[in-house]
Amino acid sequence: MLDTKGGSGGGEALDPLIVYQIGSAGTYGLLHAILRIARDGERIDEWEEKAARSALTRALVQFEGGRAPTMSDLLPLLGDVDAEELNGSESARDRLHQAGLGVRFTLEGLLEEYGGLLDGDTSKEVALTGKLTSFDISQLPGEGPSSHVVRAIGNQWMLGRLRADPGWQTTCINEEGWDMVQGPTAHLLKSNQKLSRGLGLSNVFVFHKGADIPADSPGRTVISEAQSIYIFRQDRQEDADWAVQTFGFDPSTAETLQNLAPGHFVFKYGSVPETHVQHVRSSIEVSLTDTDEGMRGDGDQDAA
16 A cells, blocks of 8 residues: 555655566656646657656666666756767757756656655555555645646556556556546556556546546546446536536436436446446445545544
């Protein structure tokens, strides 16, 4: 379990399970996403891409056979241009140097703001090879890049884990799924979705309001390709209409969605027409899914 509440973890963006299983291209894809997340989704240009890719390649070579590199190890390599790069062009090397410094400043800001999260080796007490792994980001700030970065790292780690130990059917549950299907993280997710069937991976995303996802987000494609759909009550007309349009429900289902009782939902699988379902939970499930303790304030799970 990687628990960000206690500050454990850190450096896991370049954890061996990621680097050695998804390869340099996949690892660079993660670094690229982290840089864009740190810049509020702003794209990095081709010179910055070259500088970042070069620094990552050199770091992986430099630490080969030793400890795993960390994000901090990239910093001195960003802006440090090899004399033989770019065919000896002085102006090109200077431009690459400047681009590398820009990437370095972005990464430095991220590491300084979230010290302990990305700038060290993965903590020894964190087990990343168990059959059940939870990335608890509940104590990370809702605003800012930290939760997005951890989600991106977790996604790439999972791919590496599946390749390292194949043959298992795996379910990945993404709470607050909107966080995964918009912005730079969505590009990683979309490119990896096509690998899901071959890896025995089932992705589950939990959304509160699908209509809040931008129309131009790659996440829209991920959602529209969902095979199993569970829609609980949608109080707002626009949210019910969004569900009908997105998943091809019968138009009359919009009214049903706005009047569902607690524990009831509309279910659709593949091309099979949607149906009204009641979810009956056992007492154990009720206890495990109780999220009202904080609101009650007394810690009594049996309180009304």
